[in-house]
Amino acid sequence: GLLYEGLAKTEVEAIALAESGKIEFSPCQDHAAVGPMAGIVTPRMPVWIIENETFGNQAYATLNEGLGKVLRYGAYSQEVLDRLRWMEQELAPILQKAIEKHGPVDMRSLIVQALQMGDEGHNRNRAGTSLVIRELAPYLVMLDESKEALARVLTFMHQNDHFFLNLTMPSAKSVLMPAEGIPGSTVITAQGRNGTEFGIQVAGLKGRWFTGPAGIVNGLYLPGFGSDDAAPDIGDSVITETSGIGGFAMAAAPAIVKFVGGTPEDALRFTREMYEITLAENREYKIPILDFRGTPTAIDVRKVIDKGILPVINTGIAHKKPGIGMVGAGLVKPPVNCYQDALKALAEAYTK
Amino acid sequence: GLLYEGLAKTEVEAIALAESGKIEFSPCQDHAAVGPMAGIVTPRMPVWIIENETFGNQAYATLNEGLGKVLRYGAYSQEVLDRLRWMEQELAPILQKAIEKHGPVDMRSLIVQALQMGDEGHNRNRAGTSLVIRELAPYLVMLDESKEALARVLTFMHQNDHFFLNLTMPSAKSVLMPAEGIPGSTVITAQGRNGTEFGIQVAGLKGRWFTGPAGIVNGLYLPGFGSDDAAPDIGDSVITETSGIGGFAMAAAPAIVKFVGGTPEDALRFTREMYEITLAENREYKIPILDFRGTPTAIDVRKVIDKGILPVINTGIAHKKPGIGMVGAGLVKPPVNCYQDALKALAEAYTK
Numbered sequence: 001g002l003l004y005e006g007l008a009k010t011e012v013e014a015i016a017l018a019e020s021g022k023i024e025f026s027p028c029q030d031h032a033a034v035g036p037m038a039g040i041v042t043p044r045m046p047v048w049i050i051e052n053e054t055f056g057n058q059a060y061a062t063l064n065e066g067l068g069k070v071l072r073y074g075a076y077s078q079e080v081l082d083r084l085r086w087m088e089q090e091l092a093p094i095l096q097k098a099i100e101k102h103g104p105v106d107m108r109s110l111i112v113q114a115l116q117m118g119d120e121g122h123n124r125n126r127a128g129t130s131l132v133i134r135e136l137a138p139y140l141v142m143l144d145e146s147k148e149a150l151a152r153v154l155t156f157m158h159q160n161d162h163f164f165l166n167l168t169m170p171s172a173k174s175v176l177m178p179a180e181g182i183p184g185s186t187v188i189t190a191q192g193r194n195g196t197e198f199g200i201q202v203a204g205l206k207g208r209w210f211t212g213p214a215g216i217v218n219g220l221y222l223p224g225f226g227s228d229d230a231a232p233d234i235g236d237s238v239i240t241e242t243s244g245i246g247g248f249a250m251a252a253a254p255a256i257v258k259f260v261g262g263t264p265e266d267a268l269r270f271t272r273e274m275y276e277i278t279l280a281e282n283r284e285y286k287i288p289i290l291d292f293r294g295t296p297t298a299i300d301v302r303k304v305i306d307k308g309i310l311p312v313i314n315t316g317i318a319h320k321k322p323g324i325g326m327v328g329a330g331l332v333k334p335p336v337n338c339y340q341d342a343l344k345a346l347a348e349a350y351t352k
Numbered sequence: 353g354l355l356y357e358g359l360a361k362t363e364v365e366a367i368a369l370a371e372s373g374k375i376e377f378s379p380c381q382d383h384a385a386v387g388p389m390a391g392i393v394t395p396r397m398p399v400w401i402i403e404n405e406t407f408g409n410q411a412y413a414t415l416n417e418g419l420g421k422v423l424r425y426g427a428y429s430q431e432v433l434d435r436l437r438w439m440e441q442e443l444a445p446i447l448q449k450a451i452e453k454h455g456p457v458d459m460r461s462l463i464v465q466a467l468q469m470g471d472e473g474h475n476r477n478r479a480g481t482s483l484v485i486r487e488l489a490p491y492l493v494m495l496d497e498s499k500e501a502l503a504r505v506l507t508f509m510h511q512n513d514h515f516f517l518n519l520t521m522p523s524a525k526s527v528l529m530p531a532e533g534i535p536g537s538t539v540i541t542a543q544g545r546n547g548t549e550f551g552i553q554v555a556g557l558k559g560r561w562f563t564g565p566a567g568i569v570n571g572l573y574l575p576g577f578g579s580d581d582a583a584p585d586i587g588d589s590v591i592t593e594t595s596g597i598g599g600f601a602m603a604a605a606p607a608i609v610k611f612v613g614g615t616p617e618d619a620l621r622f623t624r625e626m627y628e629i630t631l632a633e634n635r636e637y638k639i640p641i642l643d644f645r646g647t648p649t650a651i652d653v654r655k656v657i658d659k660g661i662l663p664v665i666n667t668g669i670a671h672k673k674p675g676i677g678m679v680g681a682g683l684v685k686p687p688v689n690c691y692q693d694a695l696k697a698l699a700e701a702y703t704k
């Protein structure tokens with residue numbers, strides 16, 4: 001981040017500056033933003049703006065860089081910085097112009113369709129990415145941009161099936177934010193991890209994090225890597241599960257098990273279990289194979305504790321050493337004490 | 353067709369010419385071609401060329417016109433003819449140039465992916481269409497064509513989720529053709545319908561059609577139409593089922609039931625039943641929800657008769673009157689006597 005911003009010239013300088021106390025760090029989710037994995041957002045980075053039209057709030061996320069050696073997985077080589085610079089100077093301005101011609105993109109409609117096309121919106125986003133490309137392509141070609149620039153933009157999206165993730169995440173966040181601060185509500189409004197801790201927020205105690213140790217992901221590794229290389233669970237992408245998609249909608253995306261491990265039967269079971277700890281079934285997001293049942297939505301921290309069922313989370317795995325990047329993907333268990341502590345705090349706050 | 357070719361100026365002229373005996377009609381499938389519904393292919397129409405690289409044979413299909421009022425569903429108003437002319441003069445040449453830049457498109461890879469994205473390749477092709485768009489878009493923008501023309505091409509594909517059907521059909525045909533003429537083989541190599549008759553061919557009796565009366569489709573109708581409006585079962589698109597996708601892969605596409613009727617459970621059951629009448633499971637085309645089992649492939653006419661299970665077919669429904677177009681989609685049963693007659697003829701031919 002500091003290298004990309006030009007605030008440091010070398011890794012050593014960047015570390016010294018970061019440790020100097022002169023840089024203020026703050027969690028994305030305290031700023032209506034969400035960032036996958038390391039979740040780095042710096043001032044120059046362009047962001048998606050997702051507006052919840054019903055409640056008027058907005059949520060934000062940077063553009064997805066792709067898989068492998070990327071900043072959010074802890075890589076920061078020249079190749080990574082060059083890509084970020086290109087995203088800032090060419091990709092984002094061109095997409096912005098295309099969206100201005102197109103008008104706002106209806107994320108709800110795209111997520112509805114993607115769930116009928118084998119995506120779950122967290123670690124499988126091939127359909128959503130495809131839908132964004134076909135939606136924007138007719139407008140991209142109408143821009144006064146060079147062919148080469150348009151081809152780079154379309155190729156970048158085509159080669160990155162996670163492109164849509166950075167759209168589902170702020171969509172999920174924008175849906176959850178209006179529930180923050182509802183008196184007495186035990187609904188979980190935020191979940192996130194920073195690689196050290198896992199934290200949750202509940203609607204009845206706006207802005208208060210309940211944290212526990214981040215877990216180790218149980219999953220499939222890229223060739224040459226194994227669980228010894230894995231950093232603990234990290235990133236805001238669990239906001240998708242919090243809103244009722246991602247791991248909660250795995251039944252819609254059985255092919256995901258080739259990426260995160262397990263069997264299609266597991267994917268069905270995970271979604272079915274999540275109905276046990278949620279209050280509602282989504283009216284729009286449907287799972288065809290479950291006879292178009294709505295996705296399990298609105299996690300109730302009381303139910304998590306009563307039933308002893310933790311929210312299911314699928315996630316990418318970063319290398320524990322900086323500079324290497326993504327090493328796999330899998331499933332992770334959140335620490336149970338977050339939910340216990342949140343419920344206890346709710347009881348204390350509302351029984352005075 | 354005659355109006356589009358300029359061989360007739362009015363409907364009356366076209367009918368007179370068609371009835372005059374001066375026009376030779378011939379089934380697509382006798383020319384390595386496949387056409388959905390009415391299946392009209394005239395000399396001016398551009399076609400997809402699908403090459404089976406293993407066996408060196410080619411199969412052909414026109415480009416898909418979209419749904420509703422289109423020639424293949426029996427409509428031939430000026431709007432329909434104008435669209436066909438545009439497809440010939442702008443769409444096809446531009447796509448051809450893009451594919452020349454791209455190189456041959458790997459249909460097997462696209463169908464593999466589409467089956468993991470909720471398509472079955474006959475009446476649900478949203479994923480396949482999306483994949484073709486994202487594959488070609490980076491090459492389309494590099495062409496020396498006007499922005500407006502490129503936008504029309506991309507918009508046309510985007511607005512027609514059946515665009516991919518006219519690619520899966522000749523792909524299916526190209527796979528089946530090399531099996532034609534294998535001595536003694538009871539595998540079904542072709543199925544088709546012309547709105548009056550349903551016909552099949554078997555590998556051991558190359559080129560010989562066994563026919564029975566075309567059935568009435570049981571399905572869902574567009575608003576304002578019902579089963580009284582339906583033409584009997586029509587078109588070559590059943591070539592998809594014959595090759596092991598389409599209705600045979602409905603378990604991969606549970607959302608299709610909103611288009612053809614039934615429940616997701618039916619979709620699973622249809623695919624499972626088809627394993628009873630097929631000889632193999634496809635090595636490439638997998639169905640995630642069935643634990644990545646290969647699609648049921650190579651229908652054995654002996655098994656159809658022994659088990660009393662007819663091939664499952666999903667299909668569009670044309671209005672029985674010319675000029676109106678598509679009125680719905682559903683499932684149809686083929687006439688059992690085709691299979692009985694083919695088996696009998698095989699027995700006679702190979703027991704002399």
